[in-house]
Amino acid sequence: MAELHVSVELPVLDLSQPVNLSFLSSLSQACQEWGFFYVTNHGISRNLFSKVCTLSKHIFSLPADSKLKVGPSSCLKTYTPHFIASPYFESLIVSGPDFFASAKRSADELFSQQNSEFSEILQEYGNKMIDLSKRIIEVLVMTLGDGCDRKFCESEFSNCHGYFRVVNYSPPKDVEEREVEGLGMHTDMSCITIVYQDETGGLQMRSKEGEWLDIPPCEDLLVVNIGDLLQAWSNGRLRSSEHRVVLKRLVNRLSLAFFWCFEDEKVILAPDEVVEEGNQRIYKSFVCLDYLKFRESNEEGKFEKIGYTVKDFAGVTLRM
Numbered sequence: 001m002a003e004l005h006v007s008v009e010l011p012v013l014d015l016s017q018p019v020n021l022s023f024l025s026s027l028s029q030a031c032q033e034w035g036f037f038y039v040t041n042h043g044i045s046r047n048l049f050s051k052v053c054t055l056s057k058h059i060f061s062l063p064a065d066s067k068l069k070v071g072p073s074s075c076l077k078t079y080t081p082h083f084i085a086s087p088y089f090e091s092l093i094v095s096g097p098d099f100f101a102s103a104k105r106s107a108d109e110l111f112s113q114q115n116s117e118f119s120e121i122l123q124e125y126g127n128k129m130i131d132l133s134k135r136i137i138e139v140l141v142m143t144l145g146d147g148c149d150r151k152f153c154e155s156e157f158s159n160c161h162g163y164f165r166v167v168n169y170s171p172p173k174d175v176e177e178r179e180v181e182g183l184g185m186h187t188d189m190s191c192i193t194i195v196y197q198d199e200t201g202g203l204q205m206r207s208k209e210g211e212w213l214d215i216p217p218c219e220d221l222l223v224v225n226i227g228d229l230l231q232a233w234s235n236g237r238l239r240s241s242e243h244r245v246v247l248k249r250l251v252n253r254l255s256l257a258f259f260w261c262f263e264d265e266k267v268i269l270a271p272d273e274v275v276e277e278g279n280q281r282i283y284k285s286f287v288c289l290d291y292l293k294f295r296e297s298n299e300e301g302k303f304e305k306i307g308y309t310v311k312d313f314a315g316v317t318l319r320m
């Protein structure tokens with residue numbers, strides 16, 4: 001992949017400070033243009049990250065048949081083996097709201113001995129991510145208009161739920177190419193996704209013009225990106241952009257992606273206040289689960305792939 005990679009300065013939402021108008025305006029611009037930004041003072045300690053990473057590495061180092069006990073043909077289906085998303089990608093899903101129970105179900109299958117530390121740490125991580133997601137949604141909704149946060153956070157987002165995917169990327173050992181794709185281009189089916197990436201880097205977002213831009217890892221910063229559900233709910237004002245992961249030669253990479261989503265039965269329709277004056281709704285109303293099913297039924301290997309996004313599903317063709 002010989003492509004030019006440039007990087008762009010994304011705004012950093014600092015949760016230790018009150019948000020001011022000038023920040024809201026730069027956040028709003030970034031969300032319209034890129035759909036990506038960073039968050040700092042997010043309340044997750046470096047110590048917690050390193051514990052989650054150490055425990056996750058332990059899981060991924062288990063023999064393939066142990067991991068397949070929770071793989072696609074098992075009852076739990078929490079483990080995605082290599083060659084589904086890409087040959088270099090494997091992941092484990094932990095679902096909320098009871099992250100402890102979800103992690104424990106996988107751990108009980110994976111380990112012969114009881115291992116409650118794993119479930120406790122993943123529970124702490126998941127719960128912190130829920131709090132963080134709520135705070136971020138509040139700020140994002142604020143960018144859509146004065147008073148929108150008060151009006152909509154409770155009524156529209158209070159039944160959101162979250163799950164996270166721990167991803168282990170292992171690049172090939174025998175390929176000459178400098179970089180390979182660890183996860184192909186896709187958009188997320190969430191409202192927002194919060195990503196912790198290790199120091200390796202490799203996450204890239206695609207500009208509207210189709211250029212790939214690096215999203216470098218930065219100590220103490222988490223990456224936030226807008227997903228399809230929020231793009232539709234915000235009438236396209238918050239962009240769910242395509243992104244991918246490229247792997248450096250011979251460097252292993254670990255990431256944690258937390259997806260904050262509307263409840264399955266929610267009817268998604270941009271509220272009047274969010275549709276700016278003079279504009280029309282660009283998405284028809286739809287039931288969240290119907291969209292998730294549409295994506296699944298169109299995906300090769302049932303993984304998140306591009307080409308069948310919320311625009312194809314619920315987009316309105318505007319007459320000029």
Ligand SMILES: O=C(O)CCC(=O)C(=O)O
Nearest residue numbers: 167195197203245255257
């Ligand atoms: O691994 C990453 O940094 C991002 C993963 C991602 O985009 C996803 O799981 O949807």
Ligand SMILES: [Fe+2]
Nearest residue numbers: 186187188243
């Ligand atoms: Fe993603």
